[in-house]
Amino acid sequence: MATSTYLSNPVVTINAVDMSDQCTSAVFTRMIESLESTAFGQTNRSYVGGLENSTLTVTMYNSFAASETYATLKALVGTQVTVKVKPTSAATSATNPESTLTASYMESLPIVNGQLGALDTIDITFTGGAYSVAVA
C-alpha cells in the first residue's frame, strides 16, 4: 500500500523565505490547459495539451509580527514570485522532490480574516509561472 503522510514537516518557501511554520496546508497542482481537437467524423471529444497553468495554494496563519506572514507577502501582491514546496524537510531527492513555480503570479492578499474565537488564517494562491522539479 502506497501512502504519503504529511505529519509536520513539509517545506514551503515563498520568495526564498521559509514559511513552513505558518502553513497548515499547501496544494500544488500541475495543470496544462486542454484544447479541444475534436473534428468531423469523430464520435468522442478529444483534446490536446495547451499552455501550462499550474497553481500553488497555501493556507497560512496570519501574523503581523516582524518576519512573519504579512511582512513576507505585503510587497508581493501583483508581482511574480518564485515559490517552492517539498514534502519533507529532508534533503531534496527523488523521494523528496522539490517542486518550483518560477515567476508565478500572486493576485491577492487577504489582510484580515477575523472570526470570533478563531485564529486568523488566509489562503494565498500563486498562479502560472514555469514549473520545475528538483530531485537532487
Added chain:
Amino acid sequence: MAYVIASPRLGTVGDTYEPADGVNIEALIEGGFIKSTSKSTKSDKPIKDTNEE
C-alpha cells in the same frame, strides 16, 4: 549590491545573502529579511560653490 541576512527564515542571520534568480529583493528588504551592506555615499558637508561672482 551586497546583502546580509536579517531573519532566520532566510538563513543564518549575519551571513551574506546571494539572491537566486527570480527573487524579489525589494520585498525582502521591505519585509526586514535582508539588509543592504552598501554605505551611503552622501556627504554630510554641503558642496561649496567655488564659482562665485
